[in-house]
Amino acid sequence: MIAASDADKWKKALLEWDVTSLEEHPSSDGVCVCGQTGLLWMYTITNDANGAELFPIGSSCVNHFGRTDLNRRVDVFHKLALVQATANAGKPVEMTTEFFSRAALKFLFEEGAFTPDSYNYGDGVNDYEFLLKMFGKRDKSTITSRQGYKIRKLVTSKIIPFVLADPRVR
Ligand SMILES: [Zn+2]
Incomplete structure (x- = not known):
């Protein structure tokens, strides 16, 4: 992820990413870019600085960013996906x-x-x-x-x- 970020420092790099979409895996078989398997909800995160996208990302990986705004966005997308x-x-x-x-x-x-x-x-x-x-x-x-x-x-x-x-x- 640092490789895909413009900022070289981890903490600064974390701030460049935004949660931009959510896709439901039809059979809960999504695999996170970190290797975690069994994803039902697959998020896309986008780097505001250089436009890079990472997909699929599990919500627990987004959690590791430690950013309240991203966790909230994950929750909002999840709720809207349930509505849909x-x-x-x-x-x-x-x-x-x-x-x-x-x-x-x-x-x-x-x-x-x-x-x-x-x-x-x-x-x-x-x-x-x-x-x-x-x-x-x-x-x-x-x-x-x-x-x-x-x-x-x-x-x-x-x-x-x-x-x-x-x-x-x-
Ligand atoms: Zn992951």
Whole structure:
């Protein structure tokens, strides 16, 4: 990895890499560049300084970088991949920690999943803040049927189409 980094010092080299995509291995037989076998989730990491890509990388290898932002990105991609697989299987995607996290909702917002419409008064931030609030409710029974309807609508009409079309999650 150092050979593929521009910086020669290990610590500096670590900062050049970003987690850029995730691919699910159909039979859990992926092999990490480090030699670890049995990968189901295969990540790509990209070097911002020189554009080099490493694939496939297991999440435990990303963990060795010791960077919170990379671990969070791994988790976000993993959750979005579950959303994609569940939607493809025709099963319901719920606003729960199984499919989402605060970081995943932030990622979806920043990447433009919440397109402006008349329901969010022309600003996706309203969808984002609504979902964050609903996601953060510890007692889900306090979610009204009207709120539940809005959550499902945002998941099916915005989040799922966005995730299905995202080339970074396959
Ligand atoms: Zn590895």
